[in-house]
Amino acid sequence: VTQVCFPQIGSHDHAPRTAPHVTGAAGLGGTRSTLLAGLVADLLGEDDVAVLLDRVVAAAGTLEITASSISLVDTDPADMRIMAASDERAEHLVRHEVRLGTGPSLDGDRDPRPDDPEPVDLDRWPDYRAEAESLGIRSAIALSLDAADRHIGAMVLYGTDDLRLGRDDGAFARALADIAVLAILRSRTTYLQGTALDLSQALADQTAVEQASGMVAEIRSCTVRDGMHLLRTRAVAGGLPLATLARAVIDRDEDPTTWDDRP
Amino acid sequence: VDRRRLASALDAVHAEDDPSTGFDHLAVAAVDGMGLGGMSASAMRGTTSQIPVFGSDPTARSLEDLQFAVGEGPCVDAYTSIAPVLVADLGGHGAWPAFTPPAVDIGVAAVFAYPLHVAGVCIGALDLYADRPRRLGPDEAAGGALIAAAASRLILAMVAPGSAFGGRLAATASVRNPAHQASGMVAVQLDVAPDVALDALRAYAWLHDRSLDDVAAEVIARRLRFGP
Numbered sequence: 001v002t003q004v005c006f007p008q009i010g011s012h013d014h015a016p017r018t019a020p021h022v023t024g025a026a027g028l029g030g031t032r033s034t035l036l037a038g039l040v041a042d043l044l045g046e047d048d049v050a051v052l053l054d055r056v057v058a059a060a061g062t063l064e065i066t067a068s069s070i071s072l073v074d075t076d077p078a079d080m081r082i083m084a085a086s087d088e089r090a091e092h093l094v095r096h097e098v099r100l101g102t103g104p105s106l107d108g109d110r111d112p113r114p115d116d117p118e119p120v121d122l123d124r125w126p127d128y129r130a131e132a133e134s135l136g137i138r139s140a141i142a143l144s145l146d147a148a149d150r151h152i153g154a155m156v157l158y159g160t161d162d163l164r165l166g167r168d169d170g171a172f173a174r175a176l177a178d179i180a181v182l183a184i185l186r187s188r189t190t191y192l193q194g195t196a197l198d199l200s201q202a203l204a205d206q207t208a209v210e211q212a213s214g215m216v217a218e219i220r221s222c223t224v225r226d227g228m229h230l231l232r233t234r235a236v237a238g239g240l241p242l243a244t245l246a247r248a249v250i251d252r253d254e255d256p257t258t259w260d261d262r263p
Numbered sequence: 264v265d266r267r268r269l270a271s272a273l274d275a276v277h278a279e280d281d282p283s284t285g286f287d288h289l290a291v292a293a294v295d296g297m298g299l300g301g302m303s304a305s306a307m308r309g310t311t312s313q314i315p316v317f318g319s320d321p322t323a324r325s326l327e328d329l330q331f332a333v334g335e336g337p338c339v340d341a342y343t344s345i346a347p348v349l350v351a352d353l354g355g356h357g358a359w360p361a362f363t364p365p366a367v368d369i370g371v372a373a374v375f376a377y378p379l380h381v382a383g384v385c386i387g388a389l390d391l392y393a394d395r396p397r398r399l400g401p402d403e404a405a406g407g408a409l410i411a412a413a414a415s416r417l418i419l420a421m422v423a424p425g426s427a428f429g430g431r432l433a434a435t436a437s438v439r440n441p442a443h444q445a446s447g448m449v450a451v452q453l454d455v456a457p458d459v460a461l462d463a464l465r466a467y468a469w470l471h472d473r474s475l476d477d478v479a480a481e482v483i484a485r486r487l488r489f490g491p
Contacts, residue, residue: 189382192419196384199422203308207443211457214447214483224444224483250450250457 032172035059039179049187053084056155056180061086063169065157066137069094070145070180071105072153083153083184089135090158096131103128105154108142116170117141119163132158139163143177147185155180205243212246216256234259264403269296273413282417283317289410289417290319293391297403300370300394303327304379304414306387307342310334311443311458316387316418325369326390329362331442332475334465336362338388341376345385347411348376349404352396361469372396375404377411381419389414445479452490463489 039052039059046052053070060068067090070083082098085091097103104120119139122129132138137158145153155177157163165173209231217227235245237260248254272292279285286304293302303323306314313331318324330336336359337348350356353374354367366374373393379386389411399407442461449460467489468478481487 193382193384195419195422196381196386199306199386199419200308200384202422203306203312203314207308207312207440210440210443211447211450214444214449215451215457216447217444217483218448218451224448227444227447250447 032062035062036172036175036179039176043179043182043186047187047190049183050083052183052187053180056176056183057084057086060155060157060173060176063157063165063173064159065163066160067158068156069105069158070153070155071097072145072184073106073151083180089137090156092135093128093132093137093158094156097128100125100127104140104142104156108140108144108154108156110144110151113174114170116167117143117165117173119159136160141165141173143173145177145181145184147181152181152184205246208243208246208250212249215249219256220259230256230259264400264406265296265298266402268292269406269409272296273409276413276417282421285417285420286317286414287319289413290317292406292410294319297391297399297406298393299375299391302389302391302410304387304389304418305330305338306379306418307385309458310339310343311461313387316421317414322370322394323390323392326366326371326374326392329365329369330388330390332465333359333361333365333469334462335359336366337374337376338390341378342385342388345378345380347378347404347408348374349399350374350376351398354396361465370394375399375407377407379411379415379418381415386415386418441479441483442475445482448482449489452488454490460489 036059039055042052042055046055057068057070067086069085069090071094072081072083082091082094085094093103094105097105103125104122107124108120118141120142122132122138122140132140137160139159139162141157141159141163143155143157144151145155155173157165157173209228213224213228213231215227216222216230217224220227220230222230231245231249232242234240234256235242238245240248245254249256269292272288272295275288276285279288286302290302293299301319301323303318303326304316305327306316313327315324315327315331318327326338330338337350340358341348351373353363353372356363371392372395375391375393377389377391379389389407391407391410442464443457446457446461446464449463450457453460453463455463464478464482465475467473468475471478478487482489
């Protein structure tokens with residue numbers, strides 16, 4: 001099943017980003033080092049991975065390139081997802097690559113650290129090349145996104161003619177790709193942590209509700225089943241989450257003897 | 264350790280969409296890959312809340328029930344210390360007076376317990392057992408840690424929002440635990456917090472050589488009262 005999702009894209013204007021909105025500690029007027037410093041600060045301060053990757057793509061706009069994109073591929077090509085694109089052309093090309101199931105994001109250079117990243121040979125993908133050329137894109141550099149020896153995606157830089165970065169620009173582009181990897185890993189950790197905490201909370205809530213139903217049963221001299229019923233009725237009447245009311249009973253902040261036992 | 268069996272079982276887990284079947288693959292990794300008797304896992308919050316999520320065989324399932332009933336054991340220690348607890352000879356180990364005798368009775372001679380944690384949050388414990396005393400070599404201990412890491416992911420997959428199996432754990436969780444209801448009643452009788460009341464119930468069950476479930480049922484039926 002081909003699954004493409006486009007976070008961010010569509011909510012932004014698609015004017016070519018000659019002056020993209022890099023926020024954080026640095027604007028694009030600064031030097032490369034202030035730009036990188038700003039992105040690293042964003043890594044700590046910004047929670048939304050889509051916003052972070054958008055800023056990485058915007059920072060890539062300082063290179064002599066036409067457009068750029070970041071896409072993720074975890075397991076198989078059908079699951080490739082576009083995470084950020086500098087303009088409509090880049091977005092369209094990644095979509096096209098998902099349709100074809102092949103292209104520079106999916107099959108580009110897997111060497112994570114070339115000293116001077118070379119353009120990929122677009123002749124490897126004739127259908128892709130034709131589509132790119134119809135948009136004025138004639139060359140592309142694919143930077144592999146790797147985490148712990150796992151290929152998780154690619155950052156692709158597009159050019160209207162033969163792209164040559166040189167060592168300095170190449171190192172800057174690589175740093176941007178590394179920041180993208182960190183942003184993606186961090187968002188995954190945050191997600192996992194959130195889910196783990198939810199699970200932990202759900203266990204605690206369920207225990208509290210059962211304990212409270214026993215307390216209500218004892219205080220009201222009824223069965224545990226009726227105690228649970230009273231607890232639920234009271235929660236609904238008071239507009240309180242069941243677990244919140246249960247904790248109030250456990251903490252003796254709520255006195256079940258005063259509860260109305262009519263349904 | 265049979266690395267090939269272990270690796271192929273772990274690969275099968277990664278390719279598996281269904282968390283329950285994923286646990287089956289992990290049990291194969293433990294049993295066939297490491298020559299162990301079985302595997303079980305629980306989602307936990309402190310020592311009060313526990314939901315058994317998997318047991319490869321009746322002994323493994325009893326082991327999970329037992330650790331909750333007595334509130335101690337290698338798995339509880341693995342959870343609270345967030346470190347593996349490897350016990351090569353349970354009968355010769357004096358650390359858990361309530362846990363050890365019944366565990367040995369059901370045929371558990373060695374236990375290897377691992378914490379289940381994700382992104383710094385401990386969500387439960389994994390138990391591997393053997394029916395005769397044995398050590399885990401360094402390779403096997405590492406294999407156990409790999410199994411535990413995969414089990415942590417599986418439990419999260421069971422609860423992840425939007426997961427097709429998200430309801431699975433919720434369904435398990437909605438099974439009422441009489442021990443918590445009884446500890447609520449005893450909390451009122453003794454005027455203590457329910458967690459303290461649960462410890463009182465566990466202690467009573469241990470002293471009278473009865474199961475926690477039996478004692479809880481007696482309390483709920485009002486045939487047993489604590490306190491004045």
